[in-house]
Amino acid sequence: MTGPDFEGLLRHIRETADDEISCTECFALVPGYVDLEIAGRAAAAAPALRQHLDRCAVCREEYETLRDLARLDAEGRLPSIDDLRDSL
Amino acid sequence: MTLKARDNAQWLAALRSSGAEQAAALVELRAYTLRAALFALRRARGALGAMGRTEIEALAEDCAQEAVMAILKALDSFRGDSRFTTWAYSFAVNAALMTARRERWRRVPLDQVIEHGARVWAASGDGDDPERRALEDETATAVREAIEHCLTERQRQALTAVVFDGVPLDELARHWGSNRNALYKLLHDARRKLKAYLEVRFSSPPQPTLPGER
Numbered sequence: 001m002t003g004p005d006f007e008g009l010l011r012h013i014r015e016t017a018d019d020e021i022s023c024t025e026c027f028a029l030v031p032g033y034v035d036l037e038i039a040g041r042a043a044a045a046a047p048a049l050r051q052h053l054d055r056c057a058v059c060r061e062e063y064e065t066l067r068d069l070a071r072l073d074a075e076g077r078l079p080s081i082d083d084l085r086d087s088l
Numbered sequence: 089m090t091l092k093a094r095d096n097a098q099w100l101a102a103l104r105s106s107g108a109e110q111a112a113a114l115v116e117l118r119a120y121t122l123r124a125a126l127f128a129l130r131r132a133r134g135a136l137g138a139m140g141r142t143e144i145e146a147l148a149e150d151c152a153q154e155a156v157m158a159i160l161k162a163l164d165s166f167r168g169d170s171r172f173t174t175w176a177y178s179f180a181v182n183a184a185l186m187t188a189r190r191e192r193w194r195r196v197p198l199d200q201v202i203e204h205g206a207r208v209w210a211a212s213g214d215g216d217d218p219e220r221r222a223l224e225d226e227t228a229t230a231v232r233e234a235i236e237h238c239l240t241e242r243q244r245q246a247l248t249a250v251v252f253d254g255v256p257l258d259e260l261a262r263h264w265g266s267n268r269n270a271l272y273k274l275l276h277d278a279r280r281k282l283k284a285y286l287e288v289r290f291s292s293p294p295q296p297t298l299p300g301e302r
Contacts, residue, residue, distance in 0.1 A: 032169035
């Protein structure tokens, strides 16, 4: 047993802000942020959102999946429904 | 199916219309959400264990339908700061990944995980084990003290389960009959308490060592 991961926790503690957005607020902001990212204009956008994504593993998983999905779609490379079914 | 290219305003107008125009828009929206749900479930395939293709396809259909219902309910809250389709995809991804996480943790007795977390926590802080203490630096000791002294039992359980044992926030929330926002707030409050404690602890100047104590 290596024991609890204090280092990761400590970083989150150190970066804790007095006000942080909720998961619902995060969900509302993510699509706009993803489209900004795809357009290459997200560098300094939405610090509160990025902070939440760093803390919240479930929101982060959903954001990363949406980002990759929307990027493939924008590039015309998203597999069709039939191809996705075949690859399950 | 060939999907009609629509801008945001056209999507909203079509979904708010009636008759054939609305029906066509709903069919297309359903195709978008199904594609997103299949994409998300394929990506989360590892969480679905031995589930076969037919079952996953059925899950994707359910998630796609759930997403369409959620989108229609939330239509007035669409702010137009993204493409409509990106916004719509987010509902399907959310439904699919929540389903995958539920499936992954469905057979895990969370009460036991929480209890086990508390035991590991207690064992890892065993003050009689000099070898372990030597491995722990001053910061880790301070974090441990802060967790022990500042947090409520519920905050300690949530922190241990989510941060150390990797239990998804929504699954722990479901287990406790709570919701994701409330649990995030519980953990945020916990982190704020720990931060305040550690700031005081590490802002104190080092105490001078008296010659007799060396």
